[in-house]
Amino acid sequence: MDQSGASGAALSVGDGLPIVALCLSGSERVCKLVDDSLWALRPADPSGRWSFSLGELVMHIADARWLFAGQLDGADYSPRYFVTNQPRDPGAIWTFRPGAPEAALESLQDGRAAIQRWLEQPLEKLWQPTSGTEDFFHSYQQKLRAAGEEEMAQAYARRGPASLARTLSGLVAHESGHRGSLQTLLRLQGANTAEAD
Amino acid sequence: MDHSAPAAALSIGDQLPWLARTFRQTEQVAALIPPELMDWRPPDPSGRWSFSLAEIAMHCADIRLMFARQLRGEDSSVLYWLDSPKDSSGIWTRRREPAGPQEIVASLAAGREELEPWMALPYEQTLTATAGMQQSFLQYLASQREKGQDTSEAERRGPSTLNRIFFTVACHEAGHRGALQALLRLHGLGIGSE
Numbered sequence: 001m002d003q004s005g006a007s008g009a010a011l012s013v014g015d016g017l018p019i020v021a022l023c024l025s026g027s028e029r030v031c032k033l034v035d036d037s038l039w040a041l042r043p044a045d046p047s048g049r050w051s052f053s054l055g056e057l058v059m060h061i062a063d064a065r066w067l068f069a070g071q072l073d074g075a076d077y078s079p080r081y082f083v084t085n086q087p088r089d090p091g092a093i094w095t096f097r098p099g100a101p102e103a104a105l106e107s108l109q110d111g112r113a114a115i116q117r118w119l120e121q122p123l124e125k126l127w128q129p130t131s132g133t134e135d136f137f138h139s140y141q142q143k144l145r146a147a148g149e150e151e152m153a154q155a156y157a158r159r160g161p162a163s164l165a166r167t168l169s170g171l172v173a174h175e176s177g178h179r180g181s182l183q184t185l186l187r188l189q190g191a192n193t194a195e196a197d
Numbered sequence: 198m199d200h201s202a203p204a205a206a207l208s209i210g211d212q213l214p215w216l217a218r219t220f221r222q223t224e225q226v227a228a229l230i231p232p233e234l235m236d237w238r239p240p241d242p243s244g245r246w247s248f249s250l251a252e253i254a255m256h257c258a259d260i261r262l263m264f265a266r267q268l269r270g271e272d273s274s275v276l277y278w279l280d281s282p283k284d285s286s287g288i289w290t291r292r293r294e295p296a297g298p299q300e301i302v303a304s305l306a307a308g309r310e311e312l313e314p315w316m317a318l319p320y321e322q323t324l325t326a327t328a329g330m331q332q333s334f335l336q337y338l339a340s341q342r343e344k345g346q347d348t349s350e351a352e353r354r355g356p357s358t359l360n361r362i363f364f365t366v367a368c369h370e371a372g373h374r375g376a377l378q379a380l381l382r383l384h385g386l387g388i389g390s391e
Contacts (some may be wrong), residue, residue, distance in 0.1 A: 019364045046383075046385035169215045171368060172364060174371075179372060189247070
């Protein structure tokens with residue numbers, strides 16, 4: 001394997017991973033297409049299972065940015081969340097505080113700004129945990145042990161606290177999945193998603 | 198920021214668990230495609246062409262192979278399902294027909310297996326470029342220069358690293374999987390929670 005890299009100029013995390021900014025910008029372009037007329041549209045699943053409305057998809061993408069930023073910063077950004085209850089059971093109904101396109105887009109942008117600080121870090125820091133992910137790691141391990149989940153705690157310990165890379169990969173994989181769903185549902189409604197491709 | 202190093206002997210796959218999770222989810226969702234819906238193509242009121250359900254999964258399988266081959270420095274489209282559009286119609290064409298959904302799921306697994314040796318490397322190697330990526334980078338620079346394009350930004354970033362490739366694979370595939378998932382839900386088929 002060749003170890004040579006770039007021209008030698010200092011690279012940031014964002015330089016090293018240009019796909020992250022592309023992913024975030026792509027989501028924003030798609031989310032902007034969810035206007036008032038489409039906000040409450042909820043695709044019907046013939047099995048009767050509940051699904052996100054288009055507006056809830058936008059709010060969920062925004063919430064997840066805060067969740068990942070909070071893990072990196074070691075901060076509780078839950079007051080920014082739109083979601084008020086997110087049950088784990090498949091098909092269970094999630095609840096959200098009232099949202100609207102403008103507020104959701106603002107949250108999306110603010111969440112991006114919180115992530116942006118990490119993208120501006122030197123690329124060498126990509127595989128290091130942050131003090132936020134260190135704290136999360138220790139408290140989660142304590143929770144597992146308190147719940148008698150020793151095996152799971154050991155497996156979790158082996159991997160160690162999440163690095164910046166691990167957290168960013170979670171952010172973009174999660175967001176890309178929901179953006180793909182949203183973009184598809186918008187196309188079915190005749191929205192022009194071509195520029196967001 | 199705490200600069201303490203993560204535990205020793207971790208692989209790229211250990212450090213990027215979302216990658217394996219993305220692959221697994223795509224395979225689970227693709228396995229839900231019923232034979233009678235493989236060729237169902239969602240109607241787009243604007244008239245734009247869309248992938249059929251099967252073609253979404255086929256495209257994901259092709260891209261896994263494409264990236265694995267880029268990492269190895271190979272330029273081959275053998276076993277690809279689809280050819281990209283040759284004109285502005287945006288229509289992808291099939292190179293071969295699947296016997297059924299299971300054959301597509303198997304091809305997704307085969308693509309994942311080609312990527313797995315790279316995911317098993319120590320994570321410290323993610324900031325390096327393989328010989329294959331170096332070669333692609335030099336070819337790209339030459340083609341851009343031929344067109345009179347400025348290559349300074351590309352040169353500043355350097356060739357793709359394992360890191361960049363894996364993030365791109367995960368983002369690309371998760372997007373298509375999300376599309377497939379949304380379309381299958383319209384037919385009452387789904388996995389997991391939202």
